[in-house]
Amino acid sequence: MRMCKRNPGLRKVLEVASQQAITACEETFKYDRWNCSLVYNKKPKRNIFKKIYRETAFVHALIAASITHAVARACSSGELSRCACLSTRTSDTFENVSWQWKGGCGDDFNFGKRYTKNFLEFKSVGNDQVADILKQDVMVGINSVGEQLKEVCKCHGFSGSCTTKTCWKRLGPFNSAMGLLKKQYHHALKKKLVVKRAITPNIRKKVKDRKNLVYLQKTPNLCLSTKSRVCKDVPNCATLCCGRGYSVGNRSVTTRCRCRMVDCCFVKCDTCLEVKDYYVCK
Structure with missing residues (x-):
């Protein structure tokens, strides 16, 4: 103080x-x-x-x-x-x-x-x-x-x-x-x-x-505290979930796609909707 x-x-x-x-x-x-x-x-x-x-x-x-x-x-x-x-x-x-x-x-x-x-x-x-x-x-x-x-x-x-x-x-x-x-x-x-x-x-x-x-x-x-945690990928789940297994879900992700050059010097991209899997520890 x-x-x-x-x-x-x-x-x-x-x-x-x-x-x-x-x-x-x-x-x-x-x-x-x-x-x-x-x-x-x-x-x-x-x-x-x-x-x-x-x-x-x-x-x-x-x-x-x-x-x-x-x-x-x-x-x-x-x-x-x-x-x-x-x-x-x-x-x-x-x-x-x-x-x-x-x-x-x-x-x-x-x-x-x-x-x-x-x-x-x-x-x-x-x-x-x-x-x-x-x-x-x-x-x-x-x-x-x-x-x-x-x-x-x-x-x-x-x-x-x-x-x-x-x-x-x-x-x-x-x-x-x-x-x-x-x-x-x-x-x-x-x-x-x-x-x-x-x-x-x-x-x-x-x-x-x-x-x-x-x-x-x-x-x-620390395994007691990893329940319901989201994994980065399947190999990460093997460590993070401590052998309890994991659930697989999917979600929609908005990304920039089909980018191209327009009017000489500007980049224009479309917006695409992509469905990706995610993993949650049991």
């Missing part, structure tokens, strides 16, 4: 981050057994945050990634007052070239990273093993965004010459980071908490691999 009061624009940015994360997650896991639901069992109702499952680790990383991305973009667009458009280079970098450099407006990833760690309160976790694991998951999410940071340049000059060049750092679309996070989800590492011994009360096992998502408990059986 203090952070939101200090920066009025942050509330809107967080709303963007929330919707961005939900949309990307649901689209990416649409045909997986876990479809980004926070509840894995309706009766009795079980929430994924009761323990640290693979899915719990992923959601922590996803939240961190989306906030970082949204804040960095908001810096370059001027939506946040406590950060500004990021200049990425100085003219001294290019002494022996034939063109001049002008600073561009970049996404401030480093500011987004600091802001996210502070907002999620994972700047320091002390000797709390669980918090240390969640901090690692948060950092995996943040770094997935940082890996998408690319330099973008635009040339200026007469007749297409590059006498002046504008360069800036730009984050890729959030879906690119989402692709990396899904790989992390499938390669997440299961760890165990270390019981502290009376002789060495301050010694605990550190998580060695800081580049992977980490979770503590095995995911419960």
